[in-house]
Amino acid sequence: MTASPLLEFIAREHPAFVHVPLGLVAALPLAMLASFSRKNAKMLVATSFFIAILGWLGSTVALFSGLIWGRQINLIAPSAYLPVVANEKQVLQRILQIHIMAAFAGFLVGGLCVFLLWRIWRRDYRQLPEGMEHRHHAGRRFWERGVGAPALLLSVIWLGSWGFSGKLGGIMVFGNEETNKAAAEAEKAKRNDAEAELPIRALDYASLEPAENAPARSKAHGDRWRRVWVSASGIDAYKAGKALPPGAYAVMSTFTDEKGKPSTEPGPLYMKETKADGTTAFAFYWGRVPTDLQKEFGNQDSVYWRSPDPKLATCLGCHEKGGASK
Ligand code: HEC
Structure with missing residues (x-):
């Protein structure tokens, strides 16, 4: 107000x-x-x-x-x-x-x-x-x-x-x-919730196992260029196309597209985690939303959404149908 x-x-x-x-x-x-x-x-x-x-x-x-x-x-x-x-x-x-x-x-x-x-x-x-x-x-x-x-x-x-x-x-x-x-x-x-303010594990994605060696285009995530990183406990399951075991998580780092190539401009981080109780949790983090896109993000210059945030309903929509994590 x-x-x-x-x-x-x-x-x-x-x-x-x-x-x-x-x-x-x-x-x-x-x-x-x-x-x-x-x-x-x-x-x-x-x-x-x-x-x-x-x-x-x-x-x-x-x-x-x-x-x-x-x-x-x-x-x-x-x-x-x-x-x-x-x-x-x-x-x-x-x-x-x-x-x-x-x-x-x-x-x-x-x-x-x-x-x-x-x-x-x-x-x-x-x-x-x-x-x-x-x-x-x-x-x-x-x-x-x-x-x-x-x-x-x-x-x-x-x-x-x-x-x-x-x-x-x-x-x-x-x-x-x-x-x-x-x-x-x-x-x-x-x-006790170390990630209440920032998605600490997702930000440290480069310490995880790279699931892909080069960026690939992802239509499902805003048509950005992506790279997927998976925690050591989940990489085998991920590569075998199975669901991640409890405690394992995957982070997708992204780059915006520039004339069909990944630009150096970082896009949002997407995270998907299988919790200890077997449920799936999502996170979406974009520390600096470009001005021209802010109206798509509730006019915020920075967003951090975590399950059960209703703004992540779209993630569930695709991922529950087995659309991802192969
Ligand atoms: C339109 C359907 C769709 C939506 C919406 C969607 N995803 Fe995905 N997601 C996919 C597909 C398909 C893949 C497999 C890789 C790809 O195609 O980019 C994937 C892959 C991923 C991965 C890599 C690990 C894996 O499971 O393959 C993460 C992390 C992820 N999505 C997180 C999210 C989050 C967080 C959201 C919501 C902000 C979201 N996704 C929204 C379809 C979707």
Whole structure:
């Protein structure tokens, strides 16, 4: 997302913004409770209404900034409103989902509360001369005085939803045991996966057994010139036209074509591996995509795709049919 500096600011300051409506809504039940007293009820009902509408309107900024922030840090897809929780390891996404739903529930309850307050203020107090509250209260049951019990109850639910949402927000910003553990595990998995950033083995293809002595044209791989290199444990199988044994892999280095001959311009590296469990994995690496081809590669100047990246579906399409590795 290419955001304007203003949007950027609104998004990043989400944890600060939310305190304004939250503070107002925390004060709201107190003002509402005070309106039950026989003194100053008119002023306290008006004050409650004022606090509530400020808190409610202020929360729209908080909701909006939270959404933009979530999209900017890729927790929420560009046109979505909630994060997708793909598996139970995605602790952050799960917490964010509940955080958003609690915030939105509070927003709806808050809207209702504002509406009730407005009605009560208009109906019972707007025209009332100052200081006439006890007259007004006379003969009313306790829960009908001031803002009335239903509105008070709503304000407490409103505060509860936002308090809960805020607690989860704090966990997401500062971490708790569960999120910290998940982050540590992701970090460890990445450290154990030496090829997470670069296809180290494929880049070292020249240390493998050359399966071909000279470049040959490969229609199947962008009509580039190719040379295939196979790990020592797989070269015999490869030459015999059999599937590679578990642990073995083949790398295809490529050159772009120049008037029917291989040019010195390096093309992408293709890799195919038989994993220890017998499944096939692919990798595609092009460290420097030429400018005129970048639109075919999602406008990236460098690509590195690995199974199970869906962009490698085309490889599977051919290779599963026994189209390769002879
Ligand atoms: C149009 C079909 C087709 C597609 C798509 C395709 N391949 Fe291939 N691949 C082949 C064929 C056929 C060969 C045999 C050599 C040749 O013809 O170049 C091969 C060979 C290879 C080899 C050399 C080892 C071997 O098995 O022969 C590698 C590595 C490889 N492909 C990786 C990939 C990757 C990675 C992708 C996806 C980015 C891919 N291929 C897409 C058809 C395809």
